[in-house]
Amino acid sequence: MTDRVLPTPTPETRHYWEGAKAGELRLQRCDKCSQAYFPPRPFCPECGSRDVSVFKASGKGTLHSYIINELGAPGLKPPFAVAIVQLEEGPRLLSNILECDQTPEALQLDMPLEVVFEKVTDDITLPQFRPAKEA
């Protein structure tokens, strides 16, 4: 068990969390205006169309902004970075930065990142990011 705050998927978001368990970062894209978007919902927030599709994202992104949390949080020991990841497809996600020193020197804005999946419980796997291994 973990003290970590865990998500409770809803009918609209289940594909995202099922995807993470299967090792895929799943986003949605509008079939009409081709906008990729997040968070999951069964319509396009750009044009309102209900014609949308789930697709497997590349898992590539960059470090858009971050803080280093010195206060701690349930199940997480400080200091740890909380980062806003800019995905290649357009949307942004919150993430920790794994396999990396949690220091301003190691965490350089716009550095390339790649998705990695952190299994927290049998039900929940979190999409996380780490410095990209290959360009």
Added chain:
Amino acid sequence: MTPNSCAIVGAAETTDLGKIPDMGQIQLHADAALNALADCGLSIKDIDGVATAGHSPQELAHYLGIVPSWVDGTSVGGCSYMLHVRHAVAALEAGYCNTVLITHGESGRSRTGFLSRPMFASQFDAQFEAPFGVSIPPTRFTLPVMRMMKDTGLTEEHLAMVAVVQREWASHHPRASFRDPITVDDVLNSKMIAYPFRKLMCCLVTDGGGALILTRADRAKDFPTKPVYIRGVGESVETPVVSQMKDLTSSAAFRVSGKKAFETAGITHADVDHLMIYDAFAHLPIYGLEDLGFVGRGEAGPFIAEGNTRPGGKLPMNTNGGGLSYMHSGMYGMYALQESVRQMRGISPAQVEGAKLSVCHGVGGMFGASGTVVMTNEA
């Protein structure tokens, strides 16, 4: 709205401010309300409209013993009171009520009779953010600043200067929590909370309350207090979480709210004598100055560091010392409004001589919401 159609005729904070462990939170609302009523010579039975946030308007009305003909429970965080002013003006103009009471009370420090306020609760947060270790505001509100620094040249020293200048203003206020001068070094050597934010760049956590009483301008002259007219108002919301701001270096809610307020007031930036920008953290006045259009992109940090907003500067800002030094109970917007009213009445302990127009700009949640009120003492 019609500019100056309504006025604030009563305004007061709680009898004490800072540490008030012996008063429950709903009583902080009432203490401020009774002080505001005394300020303008009204009784509670004269109030026929109520607005509040944090507690429900039904709890407030019942506690005060009134059954109003207009209520507003808009609760979008610390700027809710700016939105209440805007909605109250619309209600007064429409004739839904004649005398509106807006209250705030929060036992932020002592947690006496505290209600856990779900102001950050959202499905977005619960599913996609909280698992990554964001919790209290210092770990959330601060998230866009590294981007701001890289894209606009904002520095840690600029952020520190926000706190330094506001402490200078607070030194004039007997009721401010922190009044002793600080330096940039003091700020940059204070405890790290959430890099790049240090303790002195973060707001206080205190107890207190405040209340405002509004009526139509044609009645405003019947009161003993100097009327403070509502000249313009704006509001907006953007997102429940910082990561989804369209642009991490600019608040869309700030821009929409500020523009509406300036347009309805029919003013330009040069008309503004006094400015309040809600400062839960040191970067908020930076975003506010830029998003309201007082300065260009990347110019707010240097503008503050050069002394333009300090005592004697050309744009006096956060003249009570702000959430960083005066007080911050959690939903600070009410205290910014109180200082604008004091300035327009000419009675602030840090009075800006001859000030005729004040802009009071608030934020709610974490860049989630915004409200802006333009006040004047000239009808």
